[in-house]
Amino acid sequence: MVLFHCQWFWTHYTYMLSFLFTIEEINRNPHLLPNISLGSDIYNAFPSEQNTMENALFLLSGGNQGFSNYNCQTQNQSVAIIVGTASDYSVQIGSLLELYKMPQVTYGPFDPVLSDKEQFPSLYQMAPKDGPVIYGIIWLLLHFGWTWVAVFASSDMKGMQFLQDLKDEMLKKDICVAFTKTLPAATGLYSIIDTHFVIQMQFHYSNAVSSANVYILFGDLGSFVTLHFVEGFYLISGKVWIVGNPYSAQWKLVFSYFSKMLHSFHGSLSFANKKKTIPGFKQFLETLKPYQYAGDFYFTKFWIDIFECSFAGSLCDKIGDCPPNSSLKFWTNFDMMTTSYFSYFIYNAVHAVAQVLHKMLLEKIEVRSPEDADHVILLPWQLHPFLRKSQFTNSEGDYMSFDDKKHMAQYDILNLVKISNVSWMLVKIGEFVSQSPDNQGMAINNETIKWPATFKKTPQSVCSQSCAPGFWKIPQEGQPACCFMCDLCPDGHYSNQTNAQQCTPCPAQKYPNSEKNHCHPKIVTFLAFEDSLGITLTSTALFFSVVTVAVLRLFLKHQDTPIVKANNWALSIILLISILLCFLCSLLFIGRPCTATCILRQVTFALVFTVAVSTVLAKTITVILAFKATKPGRTVRWLLVSGASNSVIPICSLIQVIVCAIWLGTFPPFIETDLHSEPRNLIIVCNKGSVIAFYCVLGYLGILALGSFTVAFLARNLPDTFNEAKFLTFSMLVFCSVWVTFLPVYHSTKGKFMVVVEVFSILASSAGLLGCIFAPKCYIILIRPDKNFFKSLKNRGIRHSEISTYKYQ
Incomplete structure (x- = not known):
């Protein structure tokens, strides 16, 4: 063996x-x-x-x-x-x-x-496989929020495999590599200094100082020493180094022989395999004697280098006899007793x-x-x-085998700490355990970590500062994913986490706050009676209603006077009542809508205004027939005496009733919640249902008003004593002007202001009818009663034919 x-x-x-x-x-x-x-x-x-x-x-x-x-x-x-x-x-x-x-x-x-x-x-x-150390590095980077790092790896096969695996895992976790550098392969003490590599590093650090504060190093002792030479010339210091090689023997060698370079690695973090023990090995080392392996040249040299003495039978010359109690347990320069x-x-x-x-x-x-x-x-x-x-x-x-089964990997996380100028130690700050890529855990004590002197607190290493909640990341073209810009979330969207990839739309019933980091419930709103606009419109409607009632009462009280008779008392009363209803129907548009009010407000508005305009048309036709009746011919006189002009009101109103009935029978108005007109409000509105029916109602009313205006305009030159043709013309001009203006303004507003525009148009047009038609008559009745007699008319030299006209009216 x-x-x-x-x-x-x-x-x-x-x-x-x-x-x-x-x-x-x-x-x-x-x-x-x-x-x-x-x-x-x-x-x-x-x-x-x-x-x-x-x-x-x-x-x-x-x-x-x-x-x-x-x-x-x-x-x-x-x-x-x-x-x-x-x-x-x-x-x-x-x-x-x-x-x-x-x-x-x-x-x-x-x-x-x-x-x-x-x-x-x-x-x-x-x-066993030490691949889990890569997962430990990823966990460490995520734990401290480091997403912008540089990687140094040895150029041997293991270093290249580590570099590739690490990049793959970093890509999955959105961690970016600022740059990578392969260290020359160093298999011996005299081959670790690579001049070409040093020149490359000189160029790199003189032209592109990386913003990354975290450097990952994977390699052997030669990698450390190579970096020491680079650091000595080009100041690669002030960085947090993470040593990915879990075999900590290289640290011990650095302690012993390269302590001068350790200032570059102060505050570094490293992974080390859990310490193992060999039963009896410590006792074997302690009882080892110099003559035990006398035939081994390296053992002899080893003993001489440690104790500076030799023993009998040594292969080297005598340099002093070793004491009989010499033992490795007394050698304090390096801990050999630890397995x-x-x-x-x-x-x-x-x-x-x-x-x-x-x-x-x-x-x-x-x-x-x-x-x-x-x-x-x-x-x-x-x-x-x-x-x-x-x-x-x-x-x-421990279970041992040569197969590729994955074992549970356990690593100590160590922090290289400077004790004095010549004293260093590795302090355990945590542990990492990995049984599989999906079953990992890390425990780390942040308080015990000593960082490099350039950092007063936990260092940051990011390409771009994190996007706060309320913002989202916008990638930069041609840049790594970690380099981005932050932009405020668009309207209606929010983000409640740091570095959001995209903003989330608020639910329809909510709106984002000004910081765009969470959503508030929208306020339910409508044109309420308590609102300032609601109070103003309600007061205006009630005021004009009271004025209309007063005019109605005035006409009832002075119904026998010439001026009331001359203007067809019955039609005037109908017109006043319809105007009163117009004022009151505006109140249906104020307050919280319900199904009943949604239906009533449109139908009531259509019918009462149809009655009002058709009454104006009837009054205009009556004026024309009255003046035509003075000429020979019985037909016109018969039309005037029979009151045929009054039939205009029910005929015109019946047509509008039919249109409204079709509207209600097909697609009537209903309650709807407007979610989009106002960002912070839920507006309860009445949907008109059939838009075609709604514009048919308005169109018919417009045609009727235009016809009344045309007829009144043609009759404007008739004798004007008690002749209201001019007043009717002006009233219909005001009426048409209001509703022609209404359409573009109505469609340019949103939410409850659409209702405000409609109510205002109702009140303005109704007030125009009331003022233009009845204000001159009220002026004569109340202020100039002297003009409200036939005698005054005779004194003014009016022809008898005109007086006869009033009587027929």
């Missing part, structure tokens, strides 16, 4: 010690591989593909010379290889080992590239191979004779069927 060692500093030597400890533990176990000692060879993997391949050839040839397809030590042939933390090493030797179907078990981080069984059919990864994550998987990897060997030996012994039991030969390719199905529970109670 072989261990490819692949790190730079002595802290990684604990991987080899854990390997040796596991070998010894298995050999002491009487139940595992009984009567068989498990052996091992250790090969160092230098940061060079050439050296790595040479060591692989030495292994396969079983000697110190790399001759392929030749091994003179068949009895001691290795059956499996335990490979180090870097995936690159597994890739480099994978093709060579595959020629011999040599099982390769890696103890490094899980790499999706190495899980491709078509490319690496003989490779097995001990560590690293990789040491834990080396322990499990060796046990996994040992379990497989144990099962294979049991099967071979069962099919062989007892005398051949000691001569069992195991070949590397024979391990694969057992390795694929290998599963066991280790001494810590």
